[in-house]
Amino acid sequence: MNDLKTENLLSIINTTMNYMSKDLIGHCMRVTYNLVCILQDDPRFTYQEVCKIAWTVLYHDIGILEERSVRDLLEEELEIKNGGFSHAEYGCLFVKYFSSFPEYYEIIKFHHSAYREFKDLDIDDKIKDVIVTLKVIDTIDLYNIYKQQLDIGKMKWDAYEVAIAKKVxxxxxxxxxxSQKEIENNLACFLKNMILSPIQKYKMLKILAYSFDFKSRVTAVHCTTVVEISSMLAKLFEVDERTYKNICMGALLHDLGKIAIPHHILESTGKLNEEDWAIMKSHVTITEEILNTNVDNDILQIAIRHHETLDGMGYPYGIIGSQLTLPQRIVAVSDIVSALSQERSYKSPLSLDKICSVLNGMCQNNKICPVVLQMFLKNKDKIYKRILHITYETNIMYQKINEDYNDAMRQKV
Structure with a gap:
């Protein structure tokens, strides 16, 4: 992770967020940059604080679960439905539980709320200013996208919000x-002097990976289990440290492109038609577009080859077995084991014996690596026990996030 530069991390976050909605391309980056420009001149904030807030605000729309038009966003902002957007309430929980800077989750939580919703809460006054400033910048950018001019007088804002809006x-x-590129470059230049640890960088990528897995209970554990199985197999093969880290990172990012796949396709209970199947398969090339030039090529290839098969009949490129490395084969098998062991909208989880039977059949049909399969079978009980533990822990977290979200929304009614 030390190889991941600030500009590359920013690019991954920005490109991934862009795929959430075609109407919001560049929105998160622009909003974050403009907020930074305002905060860096505020003597109440240190450089480190501004950077932490910036890394947090990049995820301010991470809670959007479906493609949404700017028109819908603007209409909800004007009406202030139930005191705020549900995507803000949902998104803030990813920051609260997965971010490197959870202390700033309330910035996301209230960035579409009326000031009255949080003015009496135990939040630092300067953070309250950040929340309202973000709200105004965000609203202005939405209006700009829709080619409209923001009329402060038409907004249901109180005197405090109007005063900040005038400053903005x-x-x-x-x-x-x-240009969008200049904004991205300037933001990267500002942030690069804050040194992020490998764990902090990993957590930032983890938020992206979890954002689509946690759209549904039946997919919530997939990314976590793929990483865990890949990690265990990599250790069993005694790969070197760099290869081990590449395998874990490739496993974490392998489905990043699913953030662009419609929820109804991800959660289909039946066989996908030809058009929807093509859309589903596109998650791999979208992952490639997000990661290309931003991560080490070994990590990239691990991430985008998890659906390739030894017989060359996999996707997206039909690569044959001789071109697939051990790390790529490990993550491919781990992805299959994870999918088979978990509940899906179209199936129940399989038992360990059934998983082994399916894997043996795939190996006989020259789909997966026999060496990786034998390592899995040799250690199947230990790996399966770990899968069950990770599944339990992740489901608890999924339930916690949804309980927190539902509690917050009930308080708004």
């Missing part, structure tokens, strides 16, 4: 026009 308007009036 002054900033935009004096701000020079920039």
């Amino acid at each position: 308007n002054t900033y935009f009036e004096n701000k020079k026009e920039m």
